[in-house]
Amino acid sequence: xxxxxxxxxxxxxxMVDLESDFLFSELDSLGVTTILMLLSEEYGIELEARDAxxxxxxxxxxxxxxxxxxxxxx
Amino acid sequence: xxxxEKIEYFAKLTPDKAAVICGEQTLSYSxxxxxxxxxxxQMKEDGVCKGKPYVFVATQDADFIVTYxxxxxxxxxxxxxxxxxxxxxxxxIIDETKDFSFASDTSDVLYTTGTTGLAKGVIISExxxxxxxxxxxxxxxxxxxxxxxxxxxxNHLGSLSKIYPTLIMGGTLYxxxxxxxxxxxxxxxxxxxxxxATFLVPSSIRMLLQFASKELAAVxxxxxFIETGAAAISQHDMELLCQIxxxxxxxxxxxxxxxxxxxxxxxxxxxxxxxxxGTPMKHSSIRIDEDGKVICSGKTIMSGYVNSSELTTQxxxxxxxxxxxxxxxxxxGMLHLxxxxxxxxxxxGYKVNPSEVxxxxxxxxxxxxxxxxxxxxxxxxxxxxxxYVPKRGQTVKPKDIxxxxxxxxxxxxxPLLYETVDAIKRxxxxxLDRKAYQ
Numbered sequence: 001x002x003x004x005x006x007x008x009x010x011x012x013x014x015m016v017d018l019e020s021d022f023l024f025s026e027l028d029s030l031g032v033t034t035i036l037m038l039l040s041e042e043y044g045i046e047l048e049a050r051d052a053x054x055x056x057x058x059x060x061x062x063x064x065x066x067x068x069x070x071x072x073x074x
Numbered sequence: 075x076x077x078x079e080k081i082e083y084f085a086k087l088t089p090d091k092a093a094v095i096c097g098e099q100t101l102s103y104s105x106x107x108x109x110x111x112x113x114x115x116q117m118k119e120d121g122v123c124k125g126k127p128y129v130f131v132a133t134q135d136a137d138f139i140v141t142y143x144x145x146x147x148x149x150x151x152x153x154x155x156x157x158x159x160x161x162x163x164x165x166x167i168i169d170e171t172k173d174f175s176f177a178s179d180t181s182d183v184l185y186t187t188g189t190t191g192l193a194k195g196v197i198i199s200e201x202x203x204x205x206x207x208x209x210x211x212x213x214x215x216x217x218x219x220x221x222x223x224x225x226x227x228x229n230h231l232g233s234l235s236k237i238y239p240t241l242i243m244g245g246t247l248y249x250x251x252x253x254x255x256x257x258x259x260x261x262x263x264x265x266x267x268x269x270x271a272t273f274l275v276p277s278s279i280r281m282l283l284q285f286a287s288k289e290l291a292a293v294x295x296x297x298x299f300i301e302t303g304a305a306a307i308s309q310h311d312m313e314l315l316c317q318i319x320x321x322x323x324x325x326x327x328x329x330x331x332x333x334x335x336x337x338x339x340x341x342x343x344x345x346x347x348x349x350x351x352g353t354p355m356k357h358s359s360i361r362i363d364e365d366g367k368v369i370c371s372g373k374t375i376m377s378g379y380v381n382s383s384e385l386t387t388q389x390x391x392x393x394x395x396x397x398x399x400x401x402x403x404x405x406x407g408m409l410h411l412x413x414x415x416x417x418x419x420x421x422x423g424y425k426v427n428p429s430e431v432x433x434x435x436x437x438x439x440x441x442x443x444x445x446x447x448x449x450x451x452x453x454x455x456x457x458x459x460x461x462y463v464p465k466r467g468q469t470v471k472p473k474d475i476x477x478x479x480x481x482x483x484x485x486x487x488x489p490l491l492y493e494t495v496d497a498i499k500r501x502x503x504x505x506l507d508r509k510a511y512q
Contacts, residue, residue, distance in 0.1 A: 014476035015488055028485075029254040030422070033281045033453050049256035049286035 124149030304423030334374025
């Protein structure tokens, strides 16, 4: 899943360093929205504003964890 | 000095009232005025003086308001720059403004791509700021009990213009870095204020509607008004916003750095019509020329461009600004915007000149040719897309190009979409054939 998310996000957000340990600080509002949109479409999960926390979007690993948790709840 | 005079006035009248809030920091009117005076004193000692430019990066915090006002107290000209402005470009701006002879009533210079498609310094007078503020107060109804949330860049007219009516009326500003942390945005509504308002570009409204409609509905009774502008908002989004915020006043505004704030239309009251921007405000007038272009006049218009009398005379003629916008005026005197008559790409309110992007890419060794075109985007409406031809035998990834462009042009100008092509279409005389990509 991590590779697929990196593939998706690197195509949509070419300016962002996805390997960063401070990913959220690299993002602007468009970046956050793009991540929420792409992940909800790709994995059929419902993502909302409350999911877009600095903690959930801190690193690629934390994003993967967020998606896994959403999938587990479905 | 209208802004600074009013801050001083309220520092005496309502000294303890919150003037600016940013995160954990709150500056009362008396504290704000004190800090402005201290900063102005320090600036004067450092040689900042009347008529001279003061170039600084627009931080998204209370310090920005202090610095911005202190520049004016010194009688100097404030030139706030976008945070991602490359260092070289900052130096260019310092160089091109340092010996410029500013008129005595000059307040600011705002750098924008705007009406002409070229990055230029727009000179804004004190009279224009006062007129912009009065236009907004009169049409949108700013009041002293309002908390206005600023979440856009303070070096742009869209957000900077909201400082004036808010503080002139003795209200409170809440400054956010951006809208990316939606939870932080909604936490502002927990503050003990009865009325909230904000300015959101259409892409931010789309984001809220898509991911936070429940949260928005939950604060609907607190939102006095929302103003949008700088780019086209869809009928669907206007209607959805009206449904979620049935008690709020919702406005679509026509403005640019060159024209100032000209028209605004309350679509929550009069109906959701795409491109409808209402009647001119009290200090503004509009007309349409024979080519269908929108022409604006009144006290809000710019004084001219820095160091470019030729460009100034191209769009500022006889006290009127000739925009690149195509529009019409209906029988009720309302402005309908139909599009633009140039190549500028409007990215969520930021204007991007494709030539500037192509020039920057041309310095990239591994690319033979390229063109920057507008492309549809689900959030922003339109974004710059780069079609490029790598040099023979070379593979160039989009990230390589984006990384190359970082620091060379502002972040919002960097294309979000990329496509490798075999060749770029050109006209018979070798110019980029932009029409072929429309």
